[in-house]
Amino acid sequence: xxxxxxxxxxxxxxxxxxxxxxxxxxxxxxxxxxxxxxxxxxxxxxxxxxxxxxxxxxxxxxxxxxxxxxxxxxxxxxxxxxxxxxxxxxxxxxxxxxxxxxxxxxxxxxxxxxxxxxxxxxxxxxxxxxxxxxxxxxxxxxxxxxxxxxxxxxxxxxxxxxxxxxxxxxxxxxxxxxxxxxxxxxxxxxxxxxxxxxxxxxxxxxxxxxxxxxxxxxxxxxxxxxxxxxxxxxxxxxxxxxxxxxxxxxxxxxxxxxxxxxxxxxxxxxxxxxxxxxxxxxxxxxxxxxxxxxxxxxxxxxxxxxxxxxxxxxxxxxxxx
Ligand code: ADP
Ligand code: MG
Numbered sequence: 001x002x003x004x005x006x007x008x009x010x011x012x013x014x015x016x017x018x019x020x021x022x023x024x025x026x027x028x029x030x031x032x033x034x035x036x037x038x039x040x041x042x043x044x045x046x047x048x049x050x051x052x053x054x055x056x057x058x059x060x061x062x063x064x065x066x067x068x069x070x071x072x073x074x075x076x077x078x079x080x081x082x083x084x085x086x087x088x089x090x091x092x093x094x095x096x097x098x099x100x101x102x103x104x105x106x107x108x109x110x111x112x113x114x115x116x117x118x119x120x121x122x123x124x125x126x127x128x129x130x131x132x133x134x135x136x137x138x139x140x141x142x143x144x145x146x147x148x149x150x151x152x153x154x155x156x157x158x159x160x161x162x163x164x165x166x167x168x169x170x171x172x173x174x175x176x177x178x179x180x181x182x183x184x185x186x187x188x189x190x191x192x193x194x195x196x197x198x199x200x201x202x203x204x205x206x207x208x209x210x211x212x213x214x215x216x217x218x219x220x221x222x223x224x225x226x227x228x229x230x231x232x233x234x235x236x237x238x239x240x241x242x243x244x245x246x247x248x249x250x251x252x253x254x255x256x257x258x259x260x261x262x263x264x265x266x267x268x269x270x271x272x273x274x275x276x277x278x279x280x281x282x283x284x285x286x287x288x289x290x291x292x293x294x295x296x297x298x299x300x301x302x303x304x305x306x307x308x309x310x311x312x313x314x315x316x317x318x319x320x321x
Contacts, residue, residue: 015112027114038076046123060101067129068189073206075139076131086121139204144222148263159184160254187258196275204262213315228287
């Protein structure tokens, strides 16, 4: 099979809200009037983000899911995606499964695959996602305000727990491990929640590097700090029962959850709850945005007595030695 057969067979699909899709030199799309186009890219590299023998259907899902999650964090509606693939060889079974996982999630969210690139090379999956948001309504990292509540969707740290060794977390049953593993391998982008939070939340980010590290990004860009109450953070039951320092760090600094962390004015608590119900995902208030003070950390985690819990790590950094 040559490059063009691969594209025709696996990556040519009906493309909704698209003027011209796969097959020309470039694609053409027509954004809605009075909308802004929101664009993001995320790359998955074999050996870095996944093992070379990872299930290709889950990889197809995850490579799109992590991109959709970025649009969810902007409050955008996803519309179009491009897919750049480097493949060590043409393996029709692998490609069919990968395309199935990718396209199932794309169809679920009405996303059109409108183009890409296919080349030989070490297995690398690079997706660019484009979406729309009504003018001025995107949820940005730089818009948190002192006095805002800090919220998260879903449960935090579950993807990282999936990687914790049995020695560290002996209480996790085999069945629970399977559930956690799916949270890591097949994350659910919170698109409906992001859309419902337009004109409700002030700022948002998706949790890819770890709750603390990602909330620090909001604080940095917004020139504020945040206080988080550990007891309020929604976690897997096993963590509530056995909150060793190690486990607390795994939860707060573990990445790959792809839940949303967002801030909203205290006066909008009911509206946030409504957004969560509309999107069918739990939303939990875990702390608040406070004025930035000199020599205090961007994000403080407080125990039940109100004392700061010291964390040795806050999140994942690809270039940390
Ligand atoms: P060009 O040489 O002009 O870059 P290509 O031969 O790379 O064109 O691609 C032909 C068409 O197929 C283009 O429309 C391109 O966007 C699309 N395409 C290539 N690879 C992929 C892919 N993996 N998924 C989706 N579309 C693809
Ligand atoms: Mg090309």
